[in-house]
Amino acid sequence: MPLYIKDPEVDRLAEELISLTKSSKVDAVKDALKHEIAKRKAVLPVRERLAKSLAMAREAGPFAPGNHKRETDDMWGDD
Template sequence: MPLYIKDPEVDRLTDELIGLTKTSKVDAVKAALKHEIASRKASLPIRDRLAKSLAMARAAGPFAPGDHKRETDEMWGED
């Protein structure tokens, strides 16, 4: 769905950002949205940021037994 915003302040802010970045309106809005999303994600508690990784680790189960040094050396072609 296209994004249509009819708000004079948003238009003014977009024009100001375009002037500072020398980009198109689309690129200015895209950059601003990406920046805000990254900022919000960075401010999440560490538990929330790591939730997906923790779930994947739990699903994978405990570390498999074996000679991991030997396996790594074989993978890299080292003796």
């Protein structure tokens, strides 16, 4: 879906970033969005950052009994 923004300040900021990074408008906006998302995720509490992983682990349940070392060795072809 296209992104249309008709705001003179946003355009001015984008042009300033383009001149600093020597990139295209698309790359400048993409990089700025990625940077802001990463910055916001970094300050989330650990519990929130790991919520998806914890949910997957709960759904998978505990490890099945067995000889995990032997199974891993078999998987990698080790003797």
